[in-house]
Amino acid sequence: MLTFLANDQGKIEDLNAKIQTQTSSLKGNNNSLGILLENQREEVEKTSEVINITEMNLLTNSNLTANILSLSYKTKRSFKEIGEMIEAMSNRTNTSINKVGNMMEASFSQLQSSSEDIANTMEVLSNHTKTSNSDVKEVIKEQSNQTKTYLEDMMKDLLKDLKDELVAVIESRIGGGCVNNSLNVTTGACVDSCLRVEDGDYQSCDTCHGYVTCSHNYIFPRNCSETNHNLIWDDSIKRCETQSKTCNPSDFT
Incomplete structure (x- = not known):
């Protein structure tokens, strides 16, 4: 009977020793976890600053x-x-x-x-x-x-x-000095710049449904009509008509 009690007492002491060892290990892990969390908090603050x-x-x-x-x-x-x-x-x-x-x-x-x-x-x-x-x-x-x-x-x-x-x-x-050296724009030739071009109306290089006006070397695009889109510029008579001898709308499609 005493032998059994002695053996049980020894097991209990061994169990207590293991419990203390595990408790110490858990405390160490908790400390490490706290350090890790603190490091992560610092990294988050650095990232926010960046x-x-x-x-x-x-x-x-x-x-x-x-x-x-x-x-x-x-x-x-x-x-x-x-x-x-x-x-x-x-x-x-x-x-x-x-x-x-x-x-x-x-x-x-x-x-x-x-x-x-x-x-x-x-x-x-x-x-x-x-x-x-x-x-x-x-x-x-x-x-x-x-x-x-x-x-x-x-x-x-x-x-x-x-x-x-x-x-x-x-x-x-x-x-x-000033030299009058105006360009000669032939009938039907399109104009995309009014530099050195006589003031007047000319064939546009962008569309047949409009023309350009040159005034003091500046160019001003004009539409034949805001409502009738079938009118096209005829440079030979200098106005918009239903047919033109100088401009073909299919050239711009």
Whole structure:
């Protein structure tokens, strides 16, 4: 009987030892879990900070793009005003400014394309930030600097080209004097630019259902009729008719 009791007492002591060992292990696991949760909380705070910085960078780049587009519009409008001032100085010119107009249109289109590329790049960066916070801050900073540098260089080149072209036009007009060198537009020939073209109505290069009016080197598109879409321009008689000897509508389909 005493032997059985002694054996039971030993088992109980062994069981208590195991329970204490497991209790100590659980305490250690709880401490490790607490450390892990604290680390995760810190990572979440860092990720939130990176997202806030990214949103600020996106807003900054968006404002930069808007300012550049506004500057491009103002530059284009100023160029038109300069053209009118030069027109007041002389009635005719022997220097073509078509190159400047084409350059302005191409530069404006390039700015619009660049704006779309910037928006797409910013969207990709934003999505990437939400999935991974590794080196995101440095990547966004580099992309922002590259974008800013690219746009600044583009605007510098554009303004330099405009300045050089305008100086050349002004020097040509002042130095060479005014020469009446109007282009001779034959009947039936379409007109897409009124530079050096006599004032009057001419065949359009875009449609038979309308024509263009040239006035002081500026072109103004006209419609034959707002209600009757069957009328077409006859350049031989300089008016819109149901039939034309100079323009075939099927050429524009």
